[in-house]
Amino acid sequence: MDAAVIKRSLEGGGLRCTPQRYAVMAFLMECHRHPTAAEIFEAVNRVDPRSSRATTYNNLRDLVQAGLVREVAVEGRAARFDAKGMRHHHFICDRCGNVEDLEWYDVPKPASGAVGKRVLRECELIFRGLCTKCAPRRASR
Ligand SMILES: [Zn+2]
Numbered sequence: 001m002d003a004a005v006i007k008r009s010l011e012g013g014g015l016r017c018t019p020q021r022y023a024v025m026a027f028l029m030e031c032h033r034h035p036t037a038a039e040i041f042e043a044v045n046r047v048d049p050r051s052s053r054a055t056t057y058n059n060l061r062d063l064v065q066a067g068l069v070r071e072v073a074v075e076g077r078a079a080r081f082d083a084k085g086m087r088h089h090h091f092i093c094d095r096c097g098n099v100e101d102l103e104w105y106d107v108p109k110p111a112s113g114a115v116g117k118r119v120l121r122e123c124e125l126i127f128r129g130l131c132t133k134c135a136p137r138r139a140s141r
């Protein structure tokens with residue numbers, strides 16, 4: 001991953017490029033497994049053991065607020081995080097909780113009556129079901 005790209009995206013989000021923040025962003029841009037906050041802390045800590053859990057979690061929160069990182073909520077499990085690169089939808093497996101990316105396609109806008117006075121920021125879809133690993137294999141005949 002190009003260091004300048006990461007630095008630019010942090011600054012574009014109005015964030016100072018501290019070494020710890022950089023490490024969190026760099027890890028998320030390279031990791032496509034939708035890690036949890038604990039996994040992000042472990043990975044960042046492996047590279048730089050000086051970064052505390054609190055700093056890592058605060059940086060993560062700043063990145064989400066700046067719109068650079070997306071939080072994917074999974075009911076009953078720890079939230080997963082995702083650097084916003086290419087837009088995509090998500091698929092969450094009911095059985096193993098795995099979060100996978102699905103190729104982006106435009107979602108039709110809701111009728112204006114349904115939105116009312118709310119201000120829409122974005123709309124993404126979450127598909128649920130069984131992932132390839134958990135789906136029962138069809139009996140071959
Ligand atoms: Zn699964």
Ligand SMILES: [Zn+2]
Pocket residue numbers: 034082088089090100101
């Ligand atoms: Zn994703």
